[in-house]
Amino acid sequence: MNQPLKTALSPQQLETLLTIGKVRSISMGEYFIRAGETPRKFALLKTGLFRYVYINNKGIEYTKGILLEGDFLSSYSAMITQTPSFFFIEALEDAELLEIDYNNWLELLHKDATWAPFLIKMLEKAFIKKEKRERELLLLDASTRYSNFLKEYPNIEHRLRQHIIASYLGIQPESLSRIKKKLRP
């Protein structure tokens, strides 16, 4: 589990999540949530790698986020408003999840006051991440975005296909190849 989550969850809270959650395997290429589905569950990623991906009406993919061990997977806006998800949550590796039913989670949140500060921490973490990503797309050139990506996700490059990294950086795969060639010592 990654460090931020470890810090945010007390051992007791982790225990509770393990009790209400269901361990589930999912194979590479499968979806945890598809665009168009109204999400009734979210998950804690135990092992494996996922992405959030939008596909526009021309079939162009845009990788909105990359999820690692210890991250929560959810189409959050859609789940809390009970409306269809606009993006897919796709397994990029065979993975193991702790799946949590949204209604069970709501029950927990409303009956036990220790969960609100946890949820606030998670929302703030997500907010900071989203704002950073927006800023980088707007203010930094592609080469700097790629360098930052390598720093933010160390040792992940060999786990992702190049077109996915490019679609995360908002560039064409050919541009990514050019950037990598230039950065090589």
Added chain:
Amino acid sequence: MNQPLKTALSPQQLETLLTIGKVRSISMGEYFIRAGETPRKFALLKTGLFRYVYINNKGIEYTKGILLEGDFLSSYSAMITQTPSFFFIEALEDAELLEIDYNNWLELLHKDATWAPFLIKMLEKAFIKKEKRERELLLLDASTRYSNFLKEYPNIEHRLRQHIIASYLGIQPESLSRIKKKLRP
């Protein structure tokens, strides 16, 4: 005050905010927060209009968000991490604010459990708004984004200069003129 905020705040909570807050006027063109400053306050907008704006190293403006009466103004990521803000919070009209000191807010949040659900609602609202904006920029053409903008912010167009609307939509002012000409009946 706008509807979502009215619903989220109890009369008692609004009373408390009025007690710890300080009413302040700010003139059109002034900044509530500047890029580079570490925010120690946020505000509830009583009257007037603001924007969040990034300015990149080529001097190009990108209007990240538009804030109306009843909205909270904050460089939230920067405030909670106590790091410099990356964007400006600029008054687009003479405005009146209820300014709240961040430390006073934290005190309130920690001593009174009724504030956590309120903060969760505000964070979720911001998260939904951010995700919608990201999706529209990625998946919709400029003309549809403009139509959606008019629906989302009715009667606001005459309060904003055209280059600000264009920079909110992520297009050049000339493109906005073309779109408006086409949409005219």
